Amino acid sequence: MSRRGSRGKGISECDGKGTSGSGPSQGSNENNDYVDHEITQLTKLRSQPHKHLSRSMPGRFRLPVSTVKMLVGREGNYSGRGRFSSADNCHLLSRYLPLRGPWRVDSMNSHTYVSQFSADGSLFVAGCQGSQIRIYNVDRGWKVQKNILAKSLSWTITDISLSPDHRFLVYASMCPVVHIVNVGSTVTESYANITEIHDGLDFSVDGNEDNCCIFSVKFSIDGRELVAGTSDQSIYVYDLEANKCSLQIPAHESDVNAVCFADETGHLIYSGSDDALCKVWDRRCFITKGQAAGVLMGHLEGITFIDSRGDGRYFISNGKDQTLKLWDIRKMSSNVTCPRLRNYDWDYRWMEYPSHARMLKHPLDQSLVTYKGHSVLRTLIRCYFSPPYSTGQKYIYTGSSDGSIYIYDVVSGAQVAKLDYHDAPVRDCSWHPFYPTIVSSSWDGVIARWEFPGDNEPPAPLKRKTRLRRNRYEDSYF
Structure with a gap:
């Protein structure tokens, strides 16, 4: 089911009015009608205030309840609890999107590929093509806590992942070995096997290292395992306690670009591939080797990334067909029933997406919202x-090759903000787990911070840099 909506504008207080400093957005969605699905109710439960604080006519669009009204309701104990609930808090905080700025955190000497906040928001990690990974202490004014020079880097750092207790960091590149670094050590300049040991975790099975490049690696919620997606069309699970690869799944018919654990149990794994399919894997009930629990069809081109909602039911995926989709795994199929629909030559590394392809739709699209x-x-x-x-979890946000960050409303599909600053693709971005702060990392090498309300400093102007470019095939693939 596809949802189309009118052209959105960035807003600092999400009430359907006003624009961000970057001006009107250039994108549009397909329908601003609310998706009629269980996720609508789940989102409301998490982000809608108590019924006594929000009265509206049945069937009418509900505008956000004012902060003053909610404070009066709390003081009058209208909810009977004498305090704000977590949903009340979310309703207030989610209105103030991190649109002020940006303020520059740092500038790398090469393309910045990956970045993320730690689970508690105290650390921020960014990795770039030039073998460098930096860990910033957010609570100490974004001071660099650890500077890591990656070991045995092949082409670029393709992914990084912090352990849930933020004691360890793993990084991957275009090879079957993932390296692990002790974040908590006293070593500030961590040069692999010179000032600090970067242990290698070999994901190859039976010494088969041919064409095995790791595109995605993630810690499990309990920190005991890693899951990886590779160029040999497989998913690997690495047992950190046993120090060995415990599972290999021949998962797709092309590169596996994205993998993640579905929830804290670690039983379910989501994967996305260049074969344009998302798959769900249940480790408890493998019938035959390589048999997925289900397949989700809808993208017309390869999958670039997957993020789980954390409930073992919903996830989102970015696709090279220029769409982002929301999925419910209860709608998955047992097998692929429709071939890929491409009738054109196109390579996303250096070509614009064909205009006629934007009008195509998968005949068996199982996604909830596009x-x-x-x-x-x-x-x-x-x-x-x-x-x-x-x-x-009221919003979905994504980087973009036009140098911006886009924020969408999960339920309506409307674009609620567009953050403009970079002059190169924003490959990754990360929203602070507790504060209204988004950090973008771009191929222009700049790491930028967006906040609400932000400090009084004016945004730093972006200095245009002349980048040494290889040939077009080498410059942009991963």
């Missing part, structure tokens, strides 16, 4: 749900 406006070109652009604590 979000459009951003662009997924030249590299594997990433997307995420907004944080549960401050927004109730």
